[in-house]
Amino acid sequence: MIDSHAPEFLQSANKFGIKLGLERMLTLMDKLGNPHKDLKAFHIAGTNGKGSVSAYCAGMLAWDGKKVGLFTSPYLERFTERIRILDGREGLLSWEKNDAYGEIDHDSLYTLADLVRSKVEEMVAEGHEHPTEFELVTAVAFLYFAKEKCDAVVLETGLGGRLDSTNVIEKPLACIITALGYDHMDRLGNTLPEIAAEKGGIIKEGCPVFVMDTHQPAVTDEEADEAAAVLASIAVEKDAPLKWIRKNEATRITQDLDGQWFWFDDMKFHTRMHGAYQLENASLAILAMSKFVSEEARREGLGHVMWKGRLEVLSKDPAVIIDGAHNPQGIMSFSAFVEEMTVLQKMPPCEVIMGVMADKDVEGMLKILIERWCVPLNRITLVTPDQKRAMKASALRHAWDDALKRSKAFYNSGSCMYNAREKLAYVDDAETACRSAVARARRNRAPIYVIGSLYLLGEVRSVILEELRRSDKSGEN
16 A cells, blocks of 8 residues: 655565565664664564554553654554654543544654665665665654654564564563464464464563463464463573463453453453453553553553554444454454444344455455354445455455355355355445445444455545545534
8 A cells, every 4th residue: 555645765665575684674773873772662573463562552651651652564544653652641642532643744754764765775885685665664763763762662563573674672671472373474484383483583681571372263272382382482592581461361341332341450441442352462561561650551541542443443323343354363353343242233234345465364264254253244345455465356256155155154044144145246446335335324224344454444444434424414414
């Protein structure tokens, strides 16, 4: 996805692809004066939940009065989302009201990008390999956070951990590893233990490390145990104190479309985010921050954080929920959320809009979705996200057909997926599909679920909000 407001130099580096390794980044950092060495960083890796955990940690640190740099990827709607500063409580409260608050300003972005470009030109002239797009953006973030004298920085890895560009950080305050799953296996390994070894590569000598239970949906117990052993072994080797968040340590009290209340560590917390997995993400962040912020900061900071595109409720009437469930683990979590929210099951037949990347485990995603779908269906509209890796809507339709043929749910008249093939439609243009779905939902009071790639969500989130506002105004008239 291209953002016309971002420096062309940064975005054009996509042509260099994804290349893991630290040599280019270390060379670039040296030429820039090693700004990363001045950062007090919390380093976060994992397969699922990295963004949410990063946001939770940043929120708690900000409520504690700290000026916090937050580096995340990918962006959903604007390139500048990736680099953000929350300056204390006021910064966090402003972000809660305006999701664009705290993003790097235009002048700083372009000035720092120009500085990075000049150093890259020197590198290339000296025979060094050109850095990747993610490495360039990471460099800009490091420069910005150092220039703004952040008290703390929360860094989310881009891919993996051991060879990710953020891993030039030498002495983080803490390392955090979120839920592991089978993703990017072409680069990180064919098994969960191999993936764990890559993620565990962020663990540094003597640095406290906080890790999510490796037993997760769509992960076998055997591989989960082996992955846990890998992470524990790395921690021992690095003399890094290791603490785990185990399953069911957090206990939900209530959940509705406004969020959920839960108990953890003998304290009551509220998160605006949805799904059982968010209780685990929140608990991991709470545990990791326990030695760095006050009890009040953990409780209040957590309650003011929202992370776009992760079971995000854009509207309650009609219910419009968007979720970047882009792999089997994500689809399983999404399905569990719908099962848990009984209010959704009482609503009229829903609209589903789905778009995915072609290099994902689409077969695995559809199998879970079909077997676990539990709310009445009106229509499933398949779309093509505006991204070169996207699966064409027509190809996704064929994948649905194949998955339905293999599923017993399709032939079970008691299943919500019974005769689902007749409810499948596909269009290439995601925006058109969303505008039509909102119009139908307004008439029928039916919920809308937009699921799949984060690229899709970034493309349509503002469109859906615009259509909802337009519908509200027309209703007032």
